[in-house]
Amino acid sequence: MFKTLNHYFQIIVGVGLVSFAINQFLAPHDIAAGGASGIAILLYHVMDWEISRTVFTINVIMLISAFLLLGTKVFLKSLFGSILLPFMLYWIPVQMLVEDRFLAVISGSVIFACGVALLYRNQASSGGTTIPPLIMKKYFGIDKSIGLLMSDLIIVVASLFVFGMDSFVLAVISIVITMMCMNYLSTGFNxxxxxxxxxxxxxxxxxxxxxxxxxxxxxxxxxxxxxxxxxxxxxxxxxxxxxxxxxxxxxxxxxxxxxxxxxxxxxxxxxxxxxxxxx
CATH class of the missing domain: 3.30.70.120 (Alpha-Beta Plaits)
Incomplete structure (x- = not known):
């Protein structure tokens, strides 16, 4: 029972860190660094759609796809985080905690990486664009890391046309920082x-x-x-x-x-x- 509670507690903390990084650091500065949150930030700027509702809609679509194309096991692993992330994004207000854009990108990316690393450590995910790479791997043999990069790249390129070159470059920097931090967090402490x-x-x-x-x-x-x-x-x-x-x-x-x-x-x-x- 303790292990189960600890497992879900870490997932909650991981999703909380991801949500905090998005709403307090990335979204206020128009940084769409991939993922369902990146799509939500783009639509928030263009259509004024609420980030939490957009992420929830995307996650529902991805969960249905996972259930139909990947099976029950993947669906159940993604379910908890996919429901929790929109709730956290709704609960945490969108506000500019750091005014300097570059400092916000660095801080937000590090916090985001800590949250995702904690999710991966517990074999969980927050849904969204982590599911399409699994589908591409199963049906087309495309490596998951390449599939995830392709998904994020489409979103980041879209940010170039929505937010301009500065936001595009900062989004790329955010992805690089996140990848480096996750790589270190996975083995760095040992x-x-x-x-x-x-x-x-x-x-x-x-x-x-x-x-x-x-x-x-x-x-x-x-x-x-x-x-x-x-x-x-x-x-x-x-x-x-x-x-x-x-x-x-x-x-x-x-x-x-x-x-x-x-x-x-x-x-x-x-x-x-x-x-x-x-x-």
């Missing part, structure tokens, strides 16, 4: 550091020292030099970002000439990271 170490003269000392720490697992790979074909042993260790300098100083103190390759790792799961650490 980023780690991987270090590959090759030491010609102190390999055994480094390996024993790292073993004695008993804080991180180690892997050792046989490698060959590309010029002289010398056989070496390479140590691989993955660590938290906060641990990097300690490991670097330790290895450098043992062998200042040690060859080290350091890389950012987006996501790490397993012993020592997502459950009980090594003992």
């Amino acid at each position: 980023q780690k550091i991987s270090m590959e170490i090759i030491s010609v003269s102190h390999h055994r000392d480094i390996l024993n020292t790292l073993r004695n720490l008993k804080t991180r697992g180690l892997s050792v790979f046989p490698v060959h030099g590309g010029h002289m074909l010398e056989r070496r042993q390479m140590i691989l260790i993955v660590m938290k970002r906060s641990e990097y300098l300690d490991y670097y100083d330790l290895i450098h103190s043992i062998d200042p000439k040690a060859f080290m390759i350091v890389q950012n790792v987006k996501d790490v799961h397993g012993n020592g990271f997502t459950y009980t650490s090594i003992v």
Whole structure:
């Protein structure tokens, strides 16, 4: 019961963030950055149609399409968010919270991305233009990301004729910021550091020292030099970002000439990271 309540609570928060970003940051500045909300912003400017009602109408059409073309499972997953989004858009007033357009685009896009990322994390959606890419994937084999980009691109291009070049450019910037933030939010909070170490003269000392720490697992790979074909042993260790300098100083103190390759790792799961650490 708790997991179910928490699941729906996160969906409500996600839809709330999306609605807040639209009504407080994007819509007041005429930024139609794709989606059902983008269509609603365009129609709000041209026809003076209320954003919440337009989104509700679009979502109903998309839900019917999902039920007929994609089946009951997709329909049920989209139902809650599709009904909740128009309600949130109606409840949150449309007002210009930030007067500077560029700052509003940055702030609104980041908040929008947080809301969508939270929805995706709970395998939910707010309906709208997230459904046509699923239809295109099923019937025409078009990748979902390409289908979503096509849908958003049509809306953004339409904003060029309705709002002009400035709004068009800001809408493109909004999409880019949203995509970058969502990509970071999906894995960014779990980023780690991987270090590959090759030491010609102190390999055994480094390996024993790292073993004695008993804080991180180690892997050792046989490698060959590309010029002289010398056989070496390479140590691989993955660590938290906060641990990097300690490991670097330790290895450098043992062998200042040690060859080290350091890389950012987006996501790490397993012993020592997502459950009980090594003992």
